[in-house]
Amino acid sequence: xxxxxxxxxxxxxxxxxxxxxxxxxxxxxxxxxxxxxxxxxxxxxxxxxxxxxxxxxxxxxxxxxxxxxxxxxxxxxxxxxxxxxxxxxxxxxxxxxxxxxxxxxxxxxxx
Amino acid sequence: xxxxxxxxxxxxxxxxxxxxxxxxxxxxxxxxxxxxxxxxxxxxxxxxxxxxxxxxxxxxxxxxxxxxxxxxxxxxxxxxxxxxxxxxxxxxxxxxxxxxxxxxxxxxxxxxx
Numbered sequence: 001x002x003x004x005x006x007x008x009x010x011x012x013x014x015x016x017x018x019x020x021x022x023x024x025x026x027x028x029x030x031x032x033x034x035x036x037x038x039x040x041x042x043x044x045x046x047x048x049x050x051x052x053x054x055x056x057x058x059x060x061x062x063x064x065x066x067x068x069x070x071x072x073x074x075x076x077x078x079x080x081x082x083x084x085x086x087x088x089x090x091x092x093x094x095x096x097x098x099x100x101x102x103x104x105x106x107x108x109x110x111x
Numbered sequence: 112x113x114x115x116x117x118x119x120x121x122x123x124x125x126x127x128x129x130x131x132x133x134x135x136x137x138x139x140x141x142x143x144x145x146x147x148x149x150x151x152x153x154x155x156x157x158x159x160x161x162x163x164x165x166x167x168x169x170x171x172x173x174x175x176x177x178x179x180x181x182x183x184x185x186x187x188x189x190x191x192x193x194x195x196x197x198x199x200x201x202x203x204x205x206x207x208x209x210x211x212x213x214x215x216x217x218x219x220x221x222x223x224x
Binding site: 006031033040041042043044045048086088090092097098099100101102103104106 | 115142144146151152153154155156159167202204206211212213215216217218
């Protein structure tokens with residue numbers, strides 16, 4: 001059983017559209033991270049959320065941590081071609097920095 | 112400041128041959144990770160070091176994989192002998208103290224023929 005379920009697995013949209021991707025689990029986490037990985041590169045941290053119900057904004061990206069701290073969403077407004085990449089959520093155990101990743105959502109933004 | 116450096120970027124070998132990957136973490140980062148990433152999938156942890164000590168190697172296939180971080184800085188990951196299913200990207204990451212952010216290298220892409 002996968003610790004983290006990410007959906008959708010693939011998403012292809014037109015430039016300018018909005019989208020939301022999800023990261024779900026049956027476990028409760030003290031914090032959750034979102035990374036973006038471009039082809040041929042390593043993942044890069046976008047945000048860390050730690051409080052249930054927390055919302056963080058990073059330009060056109062909005063991240064939300066579920067009230068029960070079991071799930072998270074990433075919303076992108078007016079997608080651009082530069083948003084193309086693999087979006088990964090990751091969690092660590094309490095008091096541990098052993099990071100476990102989901103399988104990711106592969107986003108393609110078409111001009 | 113330099114990021115995490117990995118080499119080689121690409122390696123093509125025949126099955127049953129040995130291969131080694133090298134990682135130089137960000138200066139001052141005590142924690143070093145090796146992850147395996149299959150195409151279109153998320154990274155999977157192989158081993159985590161705190162300084163020179165391997166604190167979690169439960170996912171490392173020890174019959175053919177080995178890793179070391181002798182002086183608590185650079186690390187090498189070795190596969191001997193390689194199998195077809197080992198074709199993947201091997202990512203190294205490091206983390207500083209009191210922070211949850213991992214910094215990744217560009218990865219080493221292995222193709223086993």
